[in-house]
Amino acid sequence: MTESETFWLGDKILENLKRKLVLEEDDFVARKVALKWRDPFKIIVAIILSQNTIEKNTLKAYMKLEKNVGISPNAISSTSSEKIKNLIRIAGLQESKARAIKELARIIVEKFNGKPEKLLKMGEEEIRELLNSIPGIGRKTIDVFLANFGYPVLPIDVHIRRVSLRLGLAKSKSYEKMQRELHKVFRPEKRLNAHMYLIKLGRTYCKALKPNCKHCPLNSICPKIIE
Ligand code: SF4
Structure with a gap:
């Protein structure tokens, strides 16, 4: 063809x-977050939370984390893994998801001074390389993130x-x-x-x-x- x-x-x-x-708005939590905030950190967290679970649980975990901690690199960095695990438990795989979220926050705080929008200033390959270095963030998560920012x-x-x-x-x-x-x-x-x-x-x-x-x-x- x-x-x-x-x-x-x-x-x-x-x-x-x-x-x-x-x-529907709640069919894709990451998309909902992307349209509402355009914040790369929040979007990646939503995608991590959505791994291997249904959207309803992703949304609950996301809202709980947002309400009790605040989904920003600085807020997540200063919160214990234990607390994050408990807050996102409903989305399952809380151990590995909390680890990935903490590591992402650490990198954004250290590399971008806590400003996630700077991630988007990098080229596609650099973004892929950086995110791929975080255990728990794989090809699909990276692709969903990029797709939400207009990458084809x-x-x-x-x-x-x-x-x-x-x-x-x-x-x-x-x-x-x-x-x-x-x-x-x-x-x-x-x-x-x-x-x-x-x-x-x-x-x-x-x-x-x-x-x-x-x-x-x-x-x-x-x-x-x-x-
Ligand atoms: S349900 Fe699946 S297999 Fe059946 S017609 Fe639709 S796409 Fe094809």
Whole structure:
């Protein structure tokens, strides 16, 4: 397929999804935080909290941390790991998440004098390198962060992986290869939207068990490659 043909498919998929799915404010806590504050530190904390849990728990943990400590590099740095762990417990993996949040705060305090916006002055590769050096922050977390700041990347989570394979948009199962395949389907400026709509599709119609193909907005164009 030529590039314009594959982008045509991505456009068609998004068009169909938008007709039937509504993205609610609380569907993506990181996006909500990004739109409200544009604060890189708060956004990365929200993404860390969202790892391996549902958005409802991410939001609760985020709000609890914000209310009791304040989500800023200085406030987090001067708070004990124990306290942070207790406040974010509802989002699970509190040990590793608290460690990642503390380390991120430490780096921003030491390297940027506590000013997270300076992170965005760095180039993409530098941002990736810095965040990747923090245990608990991996490729997907970095991609979600960059996508929320307009970088043309499509972060892949467990829903997107499943949905993309079923739709035949990707054949590879490795993160990098699958992302390259999806980047050929979705235009750069539509990748953040594609990320959110495909996740919503995976949470609603294209669930791991018993996908609801009959009512799915992509029924007419999906080859339904279900393993
Ligand atoms: S038609 Fe079925 S397999 Fe295809 S995306 Fe929809 S729910 Fe998933």
